[in-house]
Amino acid sequence: MDLREQTVRTEPRLEHTVVDGVATVVISNPAKRNAMSAQMWQSLPVLLKGLAADPGVRVLVLTGAGDTFCAGADIASLQDPGGRPQALAVRAEEALAAFPRPTLAAVRGYCVGGGSQLAAACDLRFAEEGASFGVTPAKLGIVYPSSSTRRLVALVGPAAAKFLLFSGELIGTERALRTGLVDEVLPEGGLAARVSAFARVLASRSQLTQAAAKEFADGREDRDAYWARQARGSGDTAEGVAAFLERRTPRFTWTTGDAGDAGASPTSG
Numbered sequence: 001m002d003l004r005e006q007t008v009r010t011e012p013r014l015e016h017t018v019v020d021g022v023a024t025v026v027i028s029n030p031a032k033r034n035a036m037s038a039q040m041w042q043s044l045p046v047l048l049k050g051l052a053a054d055p056g057v058r059v060l061v062l063t064g065a066g067d068t069f070c071a072g073a074d075i076a077s078l079q080d081p082g083g084r085p086q087a088l089a090v091r092a093e094e095a096l097a098a099f100p101r102p103t104l105a106a107v108r109g110y111c112v113g114g115g116s117q118l119a120a121a122c123d124l125r126f127a128e129e130g131a132s133f134g135v136t137p138a139k140l141g142i143v144y145p146s147s148s149t150r151r152l153v154a155l156v157g158p159a160a161a162k163f164l165l166f167s168g169e170l171i172g173t174e175r176a177l178r179t180g181l182v183d184e185v186l187p188e189g190g191l192a193a194r195v196s197a198f199a200r201v202l203a204s205r206s207q208l209t210q211a212a213a214k215e216f217a218d219g220r221e222d223r224d225a226y227w228a229r230q231a232r233g234s235g236d237t238a239e240g241v242a243a244f245l246e247r248r249t250p251r252f253t254w255t256t257g258d259a260g261d262a263g264a265s266p267t268s269g
Contacts, residue, residue, distance in 0.1 A: 012037040012074070014047055015065075021058035021203035022196075023051045026065050027115075033071035034064040036114050041073070041088035045095035052100055055255055058203040060099055061195060062122055063106040064115075072113025072136065089114050090145045096121040097151070097218075100256040102202045102210055106195045107131045107182070112170065120151050123214065125182045126198070127173050128191040133181055134170040135161075156180050208236045208254040234258070 012029035025047065027034045051057050064070050073085055096103065096118060105111075105119040107127040112134040119125050119133075127133075135152065137144045144165060153161045160179040164171070173185045186194050202210070212227040231237055234254040243250035 012040055014040055014043055016047060016051070018051070018054065018057055020200065021056060022061060022199045023054075023057045023059070024061045024063065025051075026063055027070045027118075028065035029074070030065060032074060033068045033110055034066075034115070035071045035074040036089070036092075036118075037074045038085045038088055041085065041092045041114075044092040048095045048099055052256075055257055058101055058207065059199045060101060060103045061106055061199055062096070062103065062118060063195075064108065066109075068109035069105070069107040069111040069131070070115025070118060071110045072115050075140075086142070086145070089117060090147060093117045093121045093148060093151075100211060100214075101207065102214070104195065104199060104202075106191055107133075108191060110134075112136055116152075117148050120148070120155055120181075126184045126186060126191060126195055127176065127182045128186050129173055129188050131173050131176075131182075132170045133164075133172075133176050134168060135164040136168040138166060139168040204249070206236045206240065206250075206252045206254065207256055208234050208252070211256055230254070230258070 010030055012032075012035075015026040015028055017024050025044075027036065027040070029035050029037065029040070048060075051060060073089060102124070103122040105122040105125040107119060107125060108131055110132050111119050111127075112132070113136045116133055116135050135144070149161065149165070152164070155161075156164070156179040160181075163169075171179075171181075173182065176182045177185050184194070208227075208230060212223075212230070215223060215227075236250075236252045236254045239252060240250045
């Protein structure tokens with residue numbers, strides 16, 4: 001193998017593919033257990049914006065290359081006295097949380113620090129047995145961002161969040177499942193098939209239902225009338241009922257591009 005080619009393949013990067021409506025984003029930094037470099041944090045919102053604008057993308061899967069999800073931020077980058085890497089990480093996390101379609105983290109191996117931030121920002125998390133989770137700022141004297149703390153508390157509750165944040169200890173899949181940090185645990189070798197099958201299920205469902213449910217589940221309370229109007233004008237309800245009565249697969253046509261300001265903040269007009 002050409003040395004230059006080998007360097008290109010192993011440098012820290014985010015890879016992505018789109019197949020049958022499922023966008024898969026792969027965190028790849030094999031030399032450092034897929035730790036996120038500053039450049040990777042910076043590029044993730046840009047990548048997500050492009051995927052969100054693609055009408056062919058109905059689901060997003062986030063995973064890590066090889067046998068590790070993400071070991072966190074590249075520690076060397078945390079020496080920046082201006083705190084720029086942490087600001088980039090928060091921006092990337094928020095961009096992932098705001099992605100307008102269902103997101104699923106597929107976790108193998110270590111999901112630690114910044115990796116746990118990214119997994120928590122996804123709508124769902126599936127993990128393979130043997131995965132380890134940790135929220136580790138207390139090991140480094142770092143103040144965990146308020147937005148990330150609130151998201152973690154919403155997932156696992158105050159006591160479990162404090163255990164993770166105060167101790168920085170790693171927990172296994174059994175405890176992660178019990179606390180709600182993950183939604184499913186798959187046996188070794190079973191993660192890829194389950195994620196692929198479930199992503200296809202999500203891609204086949206009504207984007208209208210999913211978009212409204214995502215807003216409501218994330219705390220939006222002022223959009224019932226808006227989504228009722230979307231439902232009346234979409235044709236998805238009529239199609240879903242007809243397909244059920246005719247015992248066929250529904251052909252939903254509403255997309256997030258039809259929503260106008262669906263991603264607007266609660267304080268916007």
